[in-house]
Amino acid sequence: MSHRSEALAVRLEAGAAALAAFASTLSETEWQTRLPKDGRKVGVVVHHVASMYPIEIHLATLLATGQPVSEVTWEGVADINREHAIGNDGITKEAALAQLAANSAEAATAIRALTDEQLDRAASVSLNSDAPLTCQFMLEDHAVRHSYHHLARIRAAIATGKRQEGERVSSRARQVGPLCIEP
Numbered sequence: 001m002s003h004r005s006e007a008l009a010v011r012l013e014a015g016a017a018a019l020a021a022f023a024s025t026l027s028e029t030e031w032q033t034r035l036p037k038d039g040r041k042v043g044v045v046v047h048h049v050a051s052m053y054p055i056e057i058h059l060a061t062l063l064a065t066g067q068p069v070s071e072v073t074w075e076g077v078a079d080i081n082r083e084h085a086i087g088n089d090g091i092t093k094e095a096a097l098a099q100l101a102a103n104s105a106e107a108a109t110a111i112r113a114l115t116d117e118q119l120d121r122a123a124s125v126s127l128n129s130d131a132p133l134t135c136q137f138m139l140e141d142h143a144v145r146h147s148y149h150h151l152a153r154i155r156a157a158i159a160t161g162k163r164q165e166g167e168r169v170s171s172r173a174r175q176v177g178p179l180c181i182e183p
Contacts, residue, residue: 001113005116009111010108012144013104015145019100019150019151024097026158034157035154036157041089042158043091044084044089044091045150045154046091046096046100048081049100049146050102051088052142053143054103056107056139057111060139060143061110062123063123066121068123068130069126072127104147119136
């Protein structure tokens with residue numbers, strides 16, 4: 001195991017752990033909250049991160065062996081995400097978090113098995129206009145980054161929801177007027 005692959009695996013594990021820790025605190029209402037601009041529920045997105053690890057590791061492994069990543073497009077990614085959202089609309093917190101733990105552990109193990117030479121190998125990636133990208137870049141831009149990216153969006157959506165709820169409560173209080181509390 002190289003120091004670089006260990007560092008990548010540790011970062012992936014930290015991101016998955018942070019996502020799991022935050023998600024585990026969510027109420028059922030928050031778990032069902034739809035993300036702005038995305039439309040998917042928080043729970044679906046947590047499960048999405050978990051379910052994408054095997055695919056992301058597979059693509060990085062292709063680059064590690066010098067093979068190109070071909071026929072992967074952003075349109076195809078959108079199709080996968082849409083189908084996943086439909087098929088997992090009712091995913092429970094327990095099931096999503098279990099899959100996140102299992103798949104992130106498998107991804108970290110696969111990353112730890114990579115040598116520096118494999119991390120440095122580059123081949124064309126259709127998802128990035130056939131640019132030659134290294135295995136390490138693919139890992140950092142996809143498997144490692146994925147949980148951090150979605151955690152930030154989930155936190156923002158939950159914070160916005162709480163802020164809006166506070167504004168509604170405050171607005172109702174203004175409509176009712178001052179409270180008279182008798183001694």
